[in-house]
Amino acid sequence: MSLFFQKTKKLESQIDEYLDLVIKGGLIFKLGIKCYMENQTEEFENYLKELRKIEERADDLRRNIEVKLYTRTLIPEARGDVLGLMESCDKVLNITTDNLLEFSVEIPQISNPLKHDFLELSESSISCLENTVSGIRSYFKNIDAVRDYVTKVQFYKKETNKIAERIKRTIFRSELELSHKIHIRYFAFHIERIAEQSEDVCDRLSIAIIKRFE
Amino acid sequence: MDISIWFFITSGLFLGWSLGANHAVNVFGTAVVSKMVKFKTAAVIAGIFVILGAVISGSGTTKTLNELGSINALAGSFSVALAVGISVLAMTRAQLPVSTSQAVIGGIIGWNIFTGSPTDYTSLSRILFSWISSPILAGIFGFIIFKIVKRYLHIWKIHLLRIDTYTRVGLIIVGALASYSLGANNIANVMGMFVSAPLFKDLNLFGLTSVSGVQQLFLLGGLAIAIGIFTYGRNVMETVGKDLYKISPITGLVVVLAEFIVLSLFTSQELESLLLKLNLPTIPLVPLSTTQAFIGAVIGVGLAKDPLSINFKVFGKIALGWVIAPLSAGIITYVSLFFVQNVFEQKVINPVPYEISKSVVVKLNDLGLETKKLKDLVGKRFYNKKIFTNELLSRAPYTNDHIYMIFQYSIVDSFRIDTAKIAGFVKDGSLSMDRFSSLKLKQGKTFKNKLDFENSLFENDTVWIATGKKLDDKETELLKSKIGEAFRIQSKIK
Numbered sequence: 013m014s015l016f017f018q019k020t021k022k023l024e025s026q027i028d029e030y031l032d033l034v035i036k037g038g039l040i041f042k043l044g045i046k047c048y049m050e051n052q053t054e055e056f057e058n059y060l061k062e063l064r065k066i067e068e069r070a071d072d073l074r075r076n077i078e079v080k081l082y083t084r085t086l087i088p089e090a091r092g093d094v095l096g097l098m099e100s101c102d103k104v105l106n107i108t109t110d111n112l113l114e115f116s117v118e119i120p121q122i123s124n125p126l127k128h129d130f131l132e133l134s135e136s137s138i139s140c141l142e143n144t145v146s147g148i149r150s151y152f153k154n155i156d157a158v159r160d161y162v163t164k165v166q167f168y169k170k171e172t173n174k175i176a177e178r179i180k181r182t183i184f185r186s187e188l189e190l191s192h193k194i195h196i197r198y199f200a201f202h203i204e205r206i207a208e209q210s211e212d213v214c215d216r217l218s219i220a221i222i223k224r225f226e
Numbered sequence: 227m228d229i230s231i232w233f234f235i236t237s238g239l240f241l242g243w244s245l246g247a248n249h250a251v252n253v254f255g256t257a258v259v260s261k262m263v264k265f266k267t268a269a270v271i272a273g274i275f276v277i278l279g280a281v282i283s284g285s286g287t288t289k290t291l292n293e294l295g296s297i298n299a300l301a302g303s304f305s306v307a308l309a310v311g312i313s314v315l316a317m318t319r320a321q322l323p324v325s326t327s328q329a330v331i332g333g334i335i336g337w338n339i340f341t342g343s344p345t346d347y348t349s350l351s352r353i354l355f356s357w358i359s360s361p362i363l364a365g366i367f368g369f370i371i372f373k374i375v376k377r378y379l380h381i382w383k384i385h386l387l388r389i390d391t392y393t394r395v396g397l398i399i400v401g402a403l404a405s406y407s408l409g410a411n412n413i414a415n416v417m418g419m420f421v422s423a424p425l426f427k428d429l430n431l432f433g434l435t436s437v438s439g440v441q442q443l444f445l446l447g448g449l450a451i452a453i454g455i456f457t458y459g460r461n462v463m464e465t466v467g468k469d470l471y472k473i474s475p476i477t478g479l480v481v482v483l484a485e486f487i488v489l490s491l492f493t494s495q496e497l498e499s500l501l502l503k504l505n506l507p508t509i510p511l512v513p514l515s516t517t518q519a520f521i522g523a524v525i526g527v528g529l530a531k532d533p534l535s536i537n538f539k540v541f542g543k544i545a546l547g548w549v550i551a552p553l554s555a556g557i558i559t560y561v562s563l564f565f566v567q568n569v570f571e572q573k574v575i576n577p578v579p580y581e582i583s584k585s586v587v588v589k590l591n592d593l594g595l596e597t598k599k600l601k602d603l604v605g606k607r608f609y610n611k612k613i614f615t616n617e618l619l620s621r622a623p624y625t626n627d628h629i630y631m632i633f634q635y636s637i638v639d640s641f642r643i644d645t646a647k648i649a650g651f652v653k654d655g656s657l658s659m660d661r662f663s664s665l666k667l668k669q670g671k672t673f674k675n676k677l678d679f680e681n682s683l684f685e686n687d688t689v690w691i692a693t694g695k696k697l698d699d700k701e702t703e704l705l706k707s708k709i710g711e712a713f714r715i716q717s718k719i720k
Contacts, residue, residue: 027387087390088261089474094386144430152386224386 023086026077027152030098031072031145034105037063038138038145041108045134045203048115049127061113067109074098075128093220097148100216104141104209111202120199121192129179133203140165140210149218151224158221165214172207176200234304235420239450241311242416245326246276246454248318249412251462252485252520253404256478257397258460261468262390265460271398272405273452273457279409280448281441284417290644297337301572302563303419306333309558310415313551318458321465322547325515328353329414336559341575342612342628352513357548360514361522363492368484368526375480376530379416382581393475400482409448409487417447466521470540471528485525489514502697518548577643579611579638585677586635593631596622607638640715641673643683647712656705679710 044059077098081091122130147161179200183193254268260660263271297303310326310333317324331349338345377391426439437445467473473481490497492512501508521544526538540612566572591597599621602720608614611633618624618632625720645666664687673679692699 016395017391020387024385024387085261085264087386090386155385187456 015038019084020086021146023077023080024152026073026080028064028072030073030077031101032151033066033073034145035142037066037070037105037108038137038141040066041112041206042113042134042138045115046131049122049131056067057116059097060116067105070102070105074102090220090224093216093223096216097151097213097220100209100213101144101148104144104206104213107202107205107209108138108141111199111206114199114202120124120196122199123186124195126179126182126196129175129182130200130203133172133175133179136168136175137203137206137210140168140172140207143160144210144213144217151217151220155221155224159170162214162218165210167210169207172204176204204223231300234300237304237308237311238416238447240534241307241314241326242447242450243454243458244311244318245412245416246451246456247458248314248323248326248454248462249408249451249517250455251323251457251466252516253408253482254397254401254459255463255466255483255520256473256524257394259463260473260475260478262394262397262475263401265388269452269456269459270403271402272408272455275402275405276409276451276455277445277448279406279411280413280417280444280451281409281437281554283406283410284413284441284444284448286422296576297334297419297575300419301566301570302337302341305562305566305574306330306337306559307416307419309333309336309562310349312558314554316554317547317551318461320547321462321469322544323462323466323517323521324547325356325517326412326415328356328515328548329551329555332555333559335552336556337563337574339556340560340563342610342615343575344615344633346630347627353552354516356513356515356518357406357545358517359512360488361525363512363514364484364488364519364522365526365529367488367532368481368523371484371487372480372530372558372589375486377477379476391474393479396479397475397482400479400486404482404486404516409422409451410515412451413444416450417443432496458504465540465544468535470521470544471524471536473524477527477531480527481520481523484526485516485519488519488523489516493577499697499700502700508696527720580608580611580636581606581638582632582634582636583675583678585675585681586632589635590632590676594629595624595631596630627646635675635677637676639676639679641676641679641710641713642667642715643671643713644716645669648709651705651708651712656701656708658689661705664689666669676710679704679713683709 027093040059040063044063047053047056047059056143062157077096081094116148143161143164147158147165150157150161180197183196186193188196250269250272254263254272257263258265258268272377297306306530310329313329313332314324314326331353335345337343341406384392420443423441426437426442429437467478486502491509493514497513498508498511521541525536525541563574567574582605583602584604587597587600587604600618603617603621608617614633615629618629624632641663648657648662648665652659652662665683670682671682673682690702690706692702
């Protein structure tokens with residue numbers, strides 16, 4: 013019987029570890045963007061490497077958790093929801109990694125007045141991600157708190173949209189070449205997607221908690 | 227050994243199989259339907275515990291005397307078991323959970339009508355009462371337990387995976403316990419009627435332990451129930467777990483827990499004795515059916531969660547099945563008895579003589595029955611129940627209850643006092659030396675009537691006087707019936 017409980021505990025800690033990796037990925041993304049804006053190329057590349065490792069580790073962990081949930085027929089009622097949440101959460105982490113990779117590959121030229129806006133944009137997007145992860149954690153333990161996190165994600169997502177819009181307006185009213193304008197707009201759009209995808213996860217979460225209340 | 231006994235026993239095994247198929251839902255239905263336990267795992271656990279319950283705690287002998295004891299010919303028992311088995315199987319085919327004990331009572335009433343034996347209406351009222359009391363009590367418990375569980379799950383903030391593990395373990399433990407009591411309580415219905423037939427010899431296992439013939443018989447019956455669960459148990463589960471109400475793991479556990487608590491509180495004589503010993507107020511014992519308590523608990527939990535999600539049409543169908551099962555068992559018994567007696571020329575009843583003795587008249591008079599016109603019947607023996615009933619009715623307009631009472635008292639029985647047979651009661655401490663000595667004074671006496679036997683042994687003796695203490699008096703009554711059984715000169719079922 014104790015073996016039964018030990019296995020459950022291990023799976024619990026694996027889920028927690030997975031969510032920790034997602035949070036960590038968000039924090040590294042923020043630091044990476046900061047280094048890029050401050051032209052600290054070496055540090056930026058190191059953060060990118062670290063983020064890619066985290067993404068790989070998170071992928072492995074997620075697959076492992078999914079296999080365990082299915083082969084041991086655990087939480088039969090909530091299994092579909094949990095897998096859906098983890099997969100869509102993984103998508104956010106993938107988008108975050110791809111974003112930093114694109115900065116490394118394409119080396120966008122961001123003018124000084126826009127750098128602060130980009131930092132603000134990444135800050136707000138990652139707040140969405142962090143609150144999404146807290147929401148998922150609460151889904152497992154403290155279902156009453158999920159609603160608060162969902163509300164926060166919705167709030168930060170709107171803020172992110174506002175900042176992205178502001179950046180795009182500033183870009184297209186500047187004296188830059190059109191190709192340059194489109195290039196920078198593309199980066200604002202991609203950082204904004206972190207928030208968009210986080211909101212999608214929260215939409216799933218809102219439905220999942222209704223099912224758990226049933 | 228008569229080979230026909232093995233033929234007759236097949237109907238008991240068939241009844242066991244259909245009982246297993248129909249009752250699997252009560253023990254592991256919610257666990258399987260909510261996908262918490264695989265059907266195969268559930269069937270194996272249920273099978274093992276059913277067999278253990280039947281062999282270790284099978285209450286066969288005593289319970290059979292109450293319920294099936296009146297059927298005193300093997301061909302009669304065969305017909306009743308076959309009819310009940312068919313009726314329960316039909317309900318299983320229709321995916322409706324029914325009470326086997328109630329179908330058995332239906333079958334006995336069919337036998338009573340066919341053979342002209344008076345029916346004990348308390349059995350009938352027990353069924354009617356159980357239809358109402360079981361679902362209501364279990365429903366109330368299911369409702370309350372669900373509300374409590376829901377509230378505390380919010381307060382305690384347990385991890386979803388841990389809740390899952392606790393629920394799974396809970397479902398397996400309660401399922402195993404329920405399977406054990408399913409085997410213990412129902413083996414009498416399946417094999418009780420063959421207890422007195424000499425089928426198996428006692429076995430000595432390497433000098434360590436011995437397995438009695440009755441236990442071997444119950445093992446066979448338990449196996450039949452287990453096979454029923456394994457081969458056909460899934461059928462009824464679908465109706466309850468999907469059609470009546472969609473059961474989730476936690477609601478599944480609450481349902482079986484409510485069913486188990488209600489049955490333990492309101493039907494357990496052990497609990498009543500324990501409360502009496504502790505000088506605590508007792509909980510009134512109520513006739514309950516496991517199946518009906520289970521359905522009640524499902525409805526109760528459903529009402530607590532979302533009343534609109536219960537399919538009351540399916541509930542109506544199930545409730546109709548509760549009425550049809552005993553009724554059809556009775557009708558099929560009647561028809562099959564007709565064929566067994568007239569076509570296969572088998573004896574479905576062994577004639578039991580009835581005689582109204584003087585002491586019976588006194589007793590009936592004390593009970594307030596009209597006895598003046600019965601006096602000319604004193605000393606006359608009747609071997610045919612129908613003739614005896616007609617004789618009684620031609621003298622006074624007796625009700626069915628009166629007729630049943632007169633039959634009970636005037637049955638010609640034979641008792642011989644042989645204290646060697648009750649030495650074991652002294653050893654195990656249930657019979658005091660005072661009482662044993664008083665019985666020893668009457669050593670060798672014989673009686674042909676239970677009333678005379680009881681009057682002589684217990685009525686005019688101070689050691690047997692009721693003390694007014696509920697527990698002591700209950701134990702005394704139990705002891706009296708045990709002594710009665712020990713002194714009865716048994717006639718084997720033929």
